[in-house]
Amino acid sequence: MEGLTAQSCESTIRGRIYDEHDRSGLELSSIIIMGTDQGSLTDSLGNYIIRNVCPGTITLKVTHIDCEEIIRKITVDKGVIQLDIALEHHVRQLDQVNIQAKSNKRPVAPHEKINRTELNLSKNGTLTENLRSISGVNSLTTGPNIEKPIIHGMFGSRIGILVEGSKVEDQQWGSEHAPSVNLLLFDDVEVVKGVSAIRYGAKSLGGTIVIEPSIPYTGQQLDGTIHLGASTNAPGGSISLELARGFRAQDKGGWKLAAGITRYGDSHAPDFVLSNTGGENVSAGFMCTFLQDKWFHRITLMTQYTSSALLLSTQIGSQADLEHALELSRPTIIRPFTFGIAPPSQKVLHTSAIYNNSYRLNANQIIRLNGSFQWNNRKEFDIRRGGRSNIPAVNMDLLTTQLEIVEDHTWSNAFSGQWGMAFMHQHNQNDNKTDRFPLIPWYHQINGGLFIIEKWYHKNIIAEVGGRGDFTNYYSIYYTLTNDLITDRKKYFNGTFSASIRYQNHSGLIFTFNSGMGFRPPDINELYSNGVHISAASYEVGNPNLRSERALKTILSIEKNNLNRLSFVANIYHNSVQNFIYLRPEGSIITIAGAKLKYQYTQSDAQFFGADVSTKFILTPALLIEEKSDYLYAVNKTTKMGLPMIPPFSNRLSLTWSINKSITNKSHYDFSVNWGYTARQKRYDEADVFSPPPAEYHLFGLGTRYKSRNNKLILDLELKNIFNIAYSNYLDRLRYFSKSESGRSLSLKMLFNFQS
Amino acid sequence: MFIKPSIILSSIILLLLIYACEKPRPINQEEIINRIELHLTDSKGKSYEVRYFDEDGEGTKEPVADTLFIPSGEHFTCYIALFNTLVTPTANITSEIAEESAEHQFFYLTGPGSGLEFSYDDEDMMNHPIGLRFKLSSGGAESEKLNIILRHMPDKTAQYVMSGDITNAGGETDIDIIIPVVVK
Numbered sequence: 047m048e049g050l051t052a053q054s055c056e057s058t059i060r061g062r063i064y065d066e067h068d069r070s071g072l073e074l075s076s077i078i079i080m081g082t083d084q085g086s087l088t089d090s091l092g093n094y095i096i097r098n099v100c101p102g103t104i105t106l107k108v109t110h111i112d113c114e115e116i117i118r119k120i121t122v123d124k125g126v127i128q129l130d131i132a133l134e135h136h137v138r139q140l141d142q143v144n145i146q147a148k149s150n151k152r153p154v155a156p157h158e159k160i161n162r163t164e165l166n167l168s169k170n171g172t173l174t175e176n177l178r179s180i181s182g183v184n185s186l187t188t189g190p191n192i193e194k195p196i197i198h199g200m201f202g203s204r205i206g207i208l209v210e211g212s213k214v215e216d217q218q219w220g221s222e223h224a225p226s227v228n229l230l231l232f233d234d235v236e237v238v239k240g241v242s243a244i245r246y247g248a249k250s251l252g253g254t255i256v257i258e259p260s261i262p263y264t265g266q267q268l269d270g271t272i273h274l275g276a277s278t279n280a281p282g283g284s285i286s287l288e289l290a291r292g293f294r295a296q297d298k299g300g301w302k303l304a305a306g307i308t309r310y311g312d313s314h315a316p317d318f319v320l321s322n323t324g325g326e327n328v329s330a331g332f333m334c335t336f337l338q339d340k341w342f343h344r345i346t347l348m349t350q351y352t353s354s355a356l357l358l359s360t361q362i363g364s365q366a367d368l369e370h371a372l373e374l375s376r377p378t379i380i381r382p383f384t385f386g387i388a389p390p391s392q393k394v395l396h397t398s399a400i401y402n403n404s405y406r407l408n409a410n411q412i413i414r415l416n417g418s419f420q421w422n423n424r425k426e427f428d429i430r431r432g433g434r435s436n437i438p439a440v441n442m443d444l445l446t447t448q449l450e451i452v453e454d455h456t457w458s459n460a461f462s463g464q465w466g467m468a469f470m471h472q473h474n475q476n477d478n479k480t481d482r483f484p485l486i487p488w489y490h491q492i493n494g495g496l497f498i499i500e501k502w503y504h505k506n507i508i509a510e511v512g513g514r515g516d517f518t519n520y521y522s523i524y525y526t527l528t529n530d531l532i533t534d535r536k537k538y539f540n541g542t543f544s545a546s547i548r549y550q551n552h553s554g555l556i557f558t559f560n561s562g563m564g565f566r567p568p569d570i571n572e573l574y575s576n577g578v579h580i581s582a583a584s585y586e587v588g589n590p591n592l593r594s595e596r597a598l599k600t601i602l603s604i605e606k607n608n609l610n611r612l613s614f615v616a617n618i619y620h621n622s623v624q625n626f627i628y629l630r631p632e633g634s635i636i637t638i639a640g641a642k643l644k645y646q647y648t649q650s651d652a653q654f655f656g657a658d659v660s661t662k663f664i665l666t667p668a669l670l671i672e673e674k675s676d677y678l679y680a681v682n683k684t685t686k687m688g689l690p691m692i693p694p695f696s697n698r699l700s701l702t703w704s705i706n707k708s709i710t711n712k713s714h715y716d717f718s719v720n721w722g723y724t725a726r727q728k729r730y731d732e733a734d735v736f737s738p739p740p741a742e743y744h745l746f747g748l749g750t751r752y753k754s755r756n757n758k759l760i761l762d763l764e765l766k767n768i769f770n771i772a773y774s775n776y777l778d779r780l781r782y783f784s785k786s787e788s789g790r791s792l793s794l795k796m797l798f799n800f801q802s
Numbered sequence: 803m804f805i806k807p808s809i810i811l812s813s814i815i816l817l818l819l820i821y822a823c824e825k826p827r828p829i830n831q832e833e834i835i836n837r838i839e840l841h842l843t844d845s846k847g848k849s850y851e852v853r854y855f856d857e858d859g860e861g862t863k864e865p866v867a868d869t870l871f872i873p874s875g876e877h878f879t880c881y882i883a884l885f886n887t888l889v890t891p892t893a894n895i896t897s898e899i900a901e902e903s904a905e906h907q908f909f910y911l912t913g914p915g916s917g918l919e920f921s922y923d924d925e926d927m928m929n930h931p932i933g934l935r936f937k938l939s940s941g942g943a944e945s946e947k948l949n950i951i952l953r954h955m956p957d958k959t960a961q962y963v964m965s966g967d968i969t970n971a972g973g974e975t976d977i978d979i980i981i982p983v984v985v986k
Contacts, residue, residue: 363954363975370972378972379957429955429974430833431906432898481832483860488826527861529828529888578860638835638856638865640978 055100061129075110097552154510154546155240155560156603170284173227181674182658184693188222190313200252212418215446226396228329230304233260241562244512251564251597262335264292264300272798279791282310305330311385315786316772321381325354340406349397356390359783364640389427412454420446441477463500487524506550518567524574538567561600568592584643597623614661626652650684670702688729695725716751740774760797834859837885842878869982878938908933909968911949917941930958952977
């Protein structure tokens with residue numbers, strides 16, 4: 047390369063990566079000139095362009111997530127070379143509908159995907175645990191095992207979780223409620239960090255997590271995967287099985303069956319047992335795909351049961367108890383280790399049925415229908431007097447029906463888009479035998495929305511504009527503290543828009559700029575909740591006069607994908623939220639059990655400003671450095687102080703050394719060492735915290751992994767918190783009671799793939 | 803094509819079945835303690851009684867506490883009784899506590915330098931104090947505040963807890979009230 051001058055490297059390679067079967071373009075295929083950092087990603091029509099190529103013989107590597115990779119040698123002269131490459135999909139029949147649909151489906155907004163191998167290895171784990179690999183994502187935890195994702199400082203109902211296009215509807219408003227998502231049937235988990243409210247509907251102010259299955263396996267052999275897991279802290283293990291097979295009629299579809307069980311006992315902090323933090327999870331799912339000419343049907347049935355124990359020390363009755371707990375350096379109750387799950391605890395059963403359908407009207411139009419029904423039953427148990435500990439203190443059934451119809455169209459090579467309608471009905475029913483005021487009232491909720499998104503393609507540019515209108519109606523019957531029932535109706539209407547542009551420059555840098563509005567009508571608990579939060583000895587009082595939150599989020603993402611050298615994604619964003627809903631302390635209420643803090647839902651304008659970067663640098667073919675960091679500044683514009691539960695600055699660095707790594711699928715070993723730093727949160731409102739945010743901490747970990755040929759067997763051993771340090775996590779709601787997070791832990795994961 | 807209609811039909815039936823549920827009714831507030839009575843009998847057999855009453859339980863109305871007037875230099879045999887008046891008929895919570903006596907302990911706290919002296923007069927099956935029955939003696943004339951605390955799941959074996967010191971007791975506070983006491 048040395049001797050070549052800049053002038054001589056003027057050739058351009060351009061062309062289209064398409065599906066061999068139906069010649070539809072493949073979006074996001076990567077084309078790399080091996081041995082250089084030159085390359086390109088295809089746009090949504092499968093077009094790519096690589097400029098400034100030096101003459102000579104070069105080797106191109108073409109990869110796409112659903113296809114076998116292709117390596118091709120070509121000779122480059124002067125001028126423009128047209129090179130179209132066909133990739134073969136694993137499943138042919140399906141592409142007609144699915145691939146084309148896929149290219150249109152995603153909004154043009156910064157997004158990041160979980161690495162498939164990592165996901166495959168951690169499918170027994172929770173969604174939140176799996177999302178940790180993505181920058182800009184944190185977790186809000188309630189003790190060592192209940193966690194929910196935070197995207198760009200927002201969590202709960204401010205982010206959307208979509209499974210096969212349907213929003214997961216559980217009691218997402220509660221901070222101590224982990225999302226009811228099981229990953230066993232799914233292969234793609236993507237975090238859309240930009241504004242995605244147009245496509246995914248109200249509430250997705252912070253971002254959206256999109257969970258999808260891959261193209262169905264239609265092979266005539268039974269394809270199975272066994273996942274095993276074990277760990278020494280929160281001692282226990284997990285096992286799950288996935289089975290898939292194609293129908294006997296060739297290429298007519300296939301089925302997939304999955305089931306898993308996880309069971310673990312109390313976690314250990316370095317100096318004591320975190321008593322009553324065990325749990326269990328049992329899940330099962332079935333997915334069936336039918337392919338017929340122009341039709342595509344997919345039916346998914348899933349159910350999962352989760353039982354989690356909550357730290358014993360969290361059960362407090364008054365401000366005095368809380369103050370006592372804060373004075374200690376250990377939890378108030380420490381008992382010998384057990385696998386048992388005793389009150390306080392929660393049991394959640396989530397069952398869903400999802401139906402996806404698409405029909406190709408003609409070469410340019412696809413109609414898609416997505417319907418789902420979800421039933422979420424949540425029971426919470428407290429330590430209660432008079433033998434009532436076995437009677438749930440909270441017992442509610444949330445039933446949600448969703449229906450969406452979307453039309454995808456391609457007007458020409460330059461224009462495509464979609465428009466659609468969405469409908470949702472939700473009902474909450476409380477068990478009357480709890481002898482406690484329900485956290486969430488009895489209600490019916492109806493949502494409807496209409497949206498349109500159009501994309502324009504021009505050379506290396508994709509531009510997108512979209513608009514959406516939504517209404518939300520609530521009909522509720524809620525309790526006052528004097529046991530009176532009040533009937534109320536609420537209506538909200540919101541309109542939003544967004545605009546995005548993506549540009550890829552000559553050297554493969556991708557710039558995505560996305561700006562748009564998001565909105566969120568108040569949640570039912572924010573309007574009407576009226577009751578005690580046991581673990582904070584506080585009363586939470588709803589506010590029926592709340593208005594919708596409106597957010598204007600602007601995000602700029604710069605991305606470079608280079609499989610040989612440096613890859614990075616950097617996001618910088620600003621989110622200005624009008625009418626941000628939060629809990630404000632309003633003195634205390636005197637009860638027979640002493641003083642309890644009173645919190646009232648209120649609104650103020652808030653501002654979020656942040657950046658996250660993740661970088662991958664291949665130092666030598668065997669040595670990989672990965673770095674990830676998150677920064678977020680969030681302020682309540684009224685109080686000029688911080689907002690609750692905003693992730694502090696964090697940085698993660700890992701070094702991986704591979705033996706025997708190559709493009710071919712030989713077996714190989716990895717060794718890695720990682721370091722994680724979390725700063726102290728300095729911006730907070732004293733009224734939001736019972737004790738100041740904990741000090742910064744450093745965590746070190748080690749890992750090793752064996753991959754057999756073709757990834758048939760993967761073994762992964764990981765040592766977390768090597769030095770067994772005691773630290774407290776600001777984002778753990780139980781930090782006041784647990785005093786320390788989990789200590790050292792050794793965990794083993796195994797994946798075994800078989801065919802018969 | 804049989805799939806779509808059957809799915810839609812079955813989900814509609816399921817919905818109708820589940821949605822045809824009853825509307826909410828007032829909660830049966832069985833768990834509440836909203837009336838507390840303190841009965842004292844002095845050495846001459848004369849009895850004294852005070853009441854602490856929170857009319858609406860968890861509601862916003864402030865609770866009302868009577869003042870206890872007792873003579874100085876006297877010994878009293880006492881018991882405490884707890885009620886829930888929000889259910890009909892009024893529930894006696896005292897028996898609930900007695901049944902789970904190992905999981906409960908009352909603490910009777912006075913200010914430093916007070917002439918009031920307290921001791922337990924009952925035991926659970928582990929021979930640990932409960933505090934449903936207790937003894938009190940008065941010193942000289944004073945105006946005092948008696949802080950009555952009921953802890954659920956305390957560690958009765960922790961240091962000084964059995965002698966009535968709450969410092970190391972832990973557990974969850976079920977009752978934390980103050981009764982003004984005037985010793986004449």
